[in-house]
Amino acid sequence: MPTSATAQAPSPEQPGGKPSQSAVDRYFKISERGSSVAREIRGGFATFFAMAYIIVLNPIILGSAKDMYGHHLDNGQLVTATALTAAFTTLLMGVIGNVPIALAAGLGVNTVVALQLAPRMSWPDAMGMVVLAGFVVMLLVATGLRERVMNAVPYGLRKAIAIGIGLFIMLIGLVDSGFVTRIPDIAQTTVPLQLGTGGHLTGWPVLVFVLGVLLTLALIVRKVPGAILISIVAMTVLAVIINLVAKVPSWGLTTPKWPGNPVATPDFGLIGKVSLFGGFGKVGVLTGVLFVFTVLLSCFFDAMGTIMGVSDEAKLTDAQGQMPGINKVLLIDGLAVAAGGASSSSATTCFVESTAGVGEGARTGLANVVTGALFGVSLFLTPVATMVPSQAATPALLAVGFLILAGSIREIDWADFTIAIPAFVTMVMMPFTYSITNGIGMGFITFVVLRLAAGRGREVPVAMYVVAAVFGFYYLMPALGLT
Secondary structure, eight states: OOOSHHHHSOOOBOTTSOBOOOHHHHHHTTTTTTOOHHHHHHHHHHHHHHHTTHHHHHHHHHHTOOOTTOOOOOHHHHHHHHHHHHHHHHHHIIIIIOSSOOEEEOTTHHHHIIIIIGGGSOHHHHHHHHHHHHHHHHHHHHTTOHHHHHHHSOHHHHHHHHHHHHHHHHHHHHHHHTSEEEOOGGGOOSOOEEETBTTBOOSHHHHHHHHHHHHHHHHHHTTOTTHHHHHHHHHHHHHHHHHHHHOOSOOSSOOOOOOSOSOOOOOOTTTTOOOSSHHHHHHOHHHHHHHHHHHHHHHHHHHHHHHHHHHHHTTOSOTTSOOTTHHHHHHHHHHHHHHHHHTTSOOEEEOTTHHHHHHTTOOSTHHHHHHHHHHHHHGGGHHHHTTOOHHHHTHHHHHHHHHHHHHHGGGSOTTOHHHHHHHHHHHHHHHHTTOHHHHHHHHHHHHHHHHHHTTOGGGSOHHHHHHHHHHHHHHHTTTTTOO
16 A cells, blocks of 8 residues: 655755755756746846847848948848857856856947948958957956956046947947938038938838837836837838838838748858958058957947946845956856857847846846847747848837946046046047047047146056057058058
8 A cells, every 4th residue: 555655755955944956946046046947037038038139230230331342241141140149158158157147249349340340351350350359358357357457447438438339329220220311422511411311301211210219219218128129020010011012112221021931041151251360461460459459348348337237236246246256257258259250240248138137037047048048049030030121120229329328427427527528539439430449549548648637647557558559659650651
């Protein structure tokens, strides 16, 4: 006769009377961090839906640019590369770093690659410089220099760099959508840009963009999770309907038309198409080094701020505000930069949209495993991703630009002119010169000069003098006949 001993046996307990934990719980420290598997899964989904727009936006930004030979990157291959790299690096951060911080191609640095590097060299050359920047990041982490270099740039200038990138990607969004257009040189006007076409907003595509901006911002104000993705999906559906009914002659790079088969085999044609040092032969050693430095700086400070911000919100920092095991997280971030270049999807970095998952309760890397898996699934939906027109996707650039600005503008000490003026120069020169490199270089030079003028030269770190001198020489190269 069977006994009920098994049924009545108490559940095994750990010391202290706590129920035993599963292997997954122990590995990710889920209970230890006050979370649960259900919360981690919800958090993983929330993060994915908050940042999935990058699968659409990154190919649009990179695919709209040409290298020095006039070559475009294939849009479908870019979707595959973007999703694959996001899946791999996000999973890596979750499994090894054990933090709920997802990664994907960084907005801002992809514009550096598309608009500054590629026009001066081939695409493999440009991506090679991204890989080199990733190697430098990993070297800085391994030697313990990453945090020291971080401290060399004044806090206000770091915030200004972020704001300048935000303003720059906002301008990119306005131009790519057709809301703002370039006035042809034949017009012989001193005004470089105009509203719409001929100073007027005309056409269905621009209407889709305007409605997309209003919808995105309204959803953000309402604090709707996944606001950017919801807007992209809604405006894409609207664009498909408009294109079907109105027969719009041109949407630009992508026509909103539902594919015959929404599922397709991923195209890995761009993976590994990299030339590590070819770009130096095209632009010279000094310019090449500055290009690598620009990519490095863009990834460097954005990732540091995101990692600390998300970890603080997830209560992963100690009493001193430090996150245990941060060097492991920073090393994975450096590897992600290199992986982005190796896949031709541009530098991959930490996404602040990870806070959406944290808001759903995510506290561990298990949430990243969920997010990474969803990026993996998206690999097989390339036809759907590539039907999204830029007018439906670019409102996200304005929204992200605003969020960057709103989160950083108050962090600058505007009462100290030796910081405020360089910060202002950094911010405005990025969009006005259509160059992140110029914004950083002119901001650094201005900072050093003003601190010296104020008799505060001893307050300037040696590294800032070196970097400012390099930028100064770079700007003088044409006058010296070195270009």
